[in-house]
Amino acid sequence: MDTTIAVRGHGITKVFGDVVALDHVDVSVAQGQIHGLVGPNGAGKTTLLGLMLGLAVADKGDLEILGASVGRGLPAPDGVSGFVDGPGLYPTLTAKQNLATLVWLQPDDALAGDVGEALEQVGLTEAADQKVRGFSLGMRQRLGLAAALLTKPRLLVLDEPSNGLDPAGKRKVHTVLRRLAAEGVTVVLSSHRMDDLEALCSEVTILAKGRVLFSGPLKKLTDEKHELDYRLRALDPSAAHAVAAGTPGVRVVEDSDAAARPDNDVIVVRARAAALDELVARIVGANIPVRELAPVVSPLEAAFLSLTDQLAIIGQEADQ
Numbered sequence: 566m567d568t569t570i571a572v573r574g575h576g577i578t579k580v581f582g583d584v585v586a587l588d589h590v591d592v593s594v595a596q597g598q599i600h601g602l603v604g605p606n607g608a609g610k611t612t613l614l615g616l617m618l619g620l621a622v623a624d625k626g627d628l629e630i631l632g633a634s635v636g637r638g639l640p641a642p643d644g645v646s647g648f649v650d651g652p653g654l655y656p657t658l659t660a661k662q663n664l665a666t667l668v669w670l671q672p673d674d675a676l677a678g679d680v681g682e683a684l685e686q687v688g689l690t691e692a693a694d695q696k697v698r699g700f701s702l703g704m705r706q707r708l709g710l711a712a713a714l715l716t717k718p719r720l721l722v723l724d725e726p727s728n729g730l731d732p733a734g735k736r737k738v739h740t741v742l743r744r745l746a747a748e749g750v751t752v753v754l755s756s757h758r759m760d761d762l763e764a765l766c767s768e769v770t771i772l773a774k775g776r777v778l779f780s781g782p783l784k785k786l787t788d789e790k791h792e793l794d795y796r797l798r799a800l801d802p803s804a805a806h807a808v809a810a811g812t813p814g815v816r817v818v819e820d821s822d823a824a825a826r827p828d829n830d831v832i833v834v835r836a837r838a839a840a841l842d843e844l845v846a847r848i849v850g851a852n853i854p855v856r857e858l859a860p861v862v863s864p865l866e867a868a869f870l871s872l873t874d875q876l877a878i879i880g881q882e883a884d885q
């Protein structure tokens with residue numbers, strides 16, 4: 566078995582009554598990577614994460630976790646930790662007592678981490694003696710991560726870990742996840758936040774209606790071959806418009822947010838990276854001061870929207 570692959574799924578299918586939650590899913594997660602699962606509501610993300618955690622078994626297909634086959638009658642291997650649908654915590658115990666209970670439950674002392682250190686890593690030291698029932702969603706999420714860290718996982722599986730996090734909490738969580746990955750721990754997480762996924766993940770799987778639309782390196786998905794819409798804010802927008810309209814490979818398109826802007830100093834251009842570079846050179850050459858040039862939606866979001874739109878069109882055609 567290939568030990569550099571932490572998760573390998575082939576033909577994974579999971580059905581709940583009439584609902585096909587996962588439909589012949591193939592997925593491969595390399596060791597030491599942060600792999601993001603993204604998809605619309607009901608896409609199957611939580612179901613897939615639950616299979617990785619051993620909370621359910623697939624109806625069909627092969628799933629290998631940390632080099633071991635899992636499935637009916639085959640337990641999830643040691644070294645997997647995390648949560649789906651929010652971490653399971655004791656509300657009447659304090660944060661510290663919750664973690665101490667976990668340490669006590671560990672069958673192997675060598676695998677039990679330090680409670681104070683885990684709380685510190687997720688920024689909950691000051692809340693250590695507060696009862697969890699008074700915790701906000703973001704604090705619960707961070708305590709759930711601390712709990713997972715205590716078991717020293719080799720594969721960490723997290724369902725929407727950024728939910729409810731304030732910017733400081735998010736920074737803490739991102740730092741912890743990056744450090745774990747640098748140490749060789751594999752992280753699989755789901756999120757609806759494209760900015761989080763772009764900031765954290767080297768690989769993504771896009772799921773919709775239980776099917777994989779894309780799985781692989783983020784770079785491959787957001788490569789420079791795709792056209793993107795860019796917001797260009799210039800001191801003289803009509804001059805910028807004229808330059809953009811005359812640049813090969815660049816189209817000036819409708820600004821769908823125009824009504825929401827107080828000033829009309831923005832134009833939206835659609836281009837591949839190379840044509841955009843040429844536009845920038847021409848605008849600078851024409852001495853037009855530029856105040857902003859940024860993608861209207863992130864490259865990952867653009868790829869996600871395009872793939873899910875394609876799936877919707879295929880679905881409509883199939884219904885006809």
Ligand SMILES: Nc1ncnc2c1ncn2[C@@H]1O[C@H](COP(=O)(O)OP(=O)(O)OP(=O)(O)O)[C@@H](O)[C@H]1O
Pocket residue numbers: 581582584585586604605606607608609610611612613
């Ligand atoms: N235990 C269950 N019983 C019945 N249906 C289920 C169960 N778990 C999931 N489903 C269904 O399977 C599909 C996939 O659900 P899942 O929770 O995996 O999606 P998701 O991508 O995590 O969605 P969200 O982004 O809304 O959390 C949905 O249609 C859901 O209603």
